[in-house]
Amino acid sequence: MKAIHRLALAVSLALPLSALAGEVEVLHWWTSGGEKRAADTLQRLVEEKGHTWKDFAVAGGGGEAAMTVLKTRAVSGNPPSAAQIKGPDIQEWGELGLLANLDNVAEQGKWDELLPKQVAKVMQYDDSYVAVPVNVHRVNWLWINPEVFEKAGAKPPKTLDEFWAAADKLKAAGFVPVAHGGQPWQDGTVFEDFVLSILGPEDYHKAFVELDEEVLTSDKMVQAFAALKKLREYIDPDAAGRDWNRATGMVIDGKAGMQIMGDWAKSEWTAANKVAGKDYLCVPFPGTQGSFAYNIDSLAMFKLNDEENRKAQEDLARTVLEPEFQQVFNQNKGSIPVRLDQDMSEFDSCAQKSMADFKEAAQGEGLQPSLAHGMAASSYVQGAVFDVVTNFFNDPNADPKQAAKQLAAAIQAVQ
Helix, strand or coil, X not given: CHXXXXXXXXXXXXXXXXXXXXXXXXXECCCCHHHHHHHHHHHHHHHHCCCEEEEEECCCHHHHHHHHHHHHHHHCCCCCCEEECCCHHHHHHHHCCCECCCHHHHHHCCHHHHCCHHHXXXXXXXXXXXXXXXXXXXXXXXXXXXXXXXXXXXXXXXXXXXXXXXHHHHHHCCCXXXXXXXXXXXXXXXXXXXXXXXXXXXXXXXXXXXXXXXXXXXXXXXXXXXXXXXXXXXCCCCCECCXXXXXXXXXXXXXXXXXXXXXXXXXXXXXXXXXXXXXXXXXXXXXXXXXXXXXXXXXXXXXXXXXXXXXXXXXXXXXXXXXXXXXXXXXXXXXXXXXXXXXXXXXXXXXXXXXXXXXXXXXXXXXXXXXXXXXXXXXXXXXXXXXXXXXXXXXXXXXXHHHHHHHHHHXXXXX
């Protein structure tokens, strides 16, 4: 028996360390059709490296449910290997001392060269990488049904004046000019596009990242509220509570001419077998050419005790930035790869345009974090802005000048 034990010990010592593969547990909310296919691809690629994938998908509410579960797990000292966390929330988890250092992986993978500096900074806490970016969503898109535009004699707008002119023609021809879903985050998305258009990227940054009171109450911010008020004339009376994808469906079905929405809307057009550039057009929201309001999905990595699980976690981080995953995930999600060197030849014309604009915006001040999608400020600030914007949008008698003051006061109250 002793000989057998000695043989077993000798065999175990002779096995390479890689044979002792680790486990990665990933908390995410990629549960819809295209998102699930994308997450399944990540699982396959990690398993091909010899590790075990433990899926921890929590559906619902844009991640609110997932965050509740994560907090419970983290507080009890049992966090997952990785969790879908983004924007300023990464900093909050970093301050708690719970995130793993990915600097070695980042150095080997040349992340500093692959990623725009603005994106790299979001993935770092205290100048060290603690998260890996999965994709880039562009928020400031306008989606157009060209057939509806042709019937109404309207032209795709490049300025806000042209936007209102097109909306008038669509309305006169009996179409809903702008398909909208009356939910706070959708109101916030439209509002931030008006802010980016009217204030420009630098003052947008001062307002929503620096929370500058002077800019928040400026004449241009009043103009942004006035534009939001004017938009009410061009949406249908049933918009309240409508989900974004139902609004997209109105444009696909030819009931409406336009939708102001991020590039996840493209997944609905793709599912309806529509072709970008032919069946639908994507143009930067009028007045925001050269600017790119971004929303980035990312996986933050938590400190682990088990060495093999740590290796598996690092392999997960590497895999996320590999070209194969970047292509499959983003083609399913409607977003674009976060790698600046990604081959875009197999992506559609909207994605190719988005990548070109992303690179151009990253060269200057044009690349800006979306407030409505949790990239620019804390969830408290975002909630305060949503409250002011939605209350204003739903009150026909609301005063734009008063709203700008309320916006500054609401943000001040939650800082």
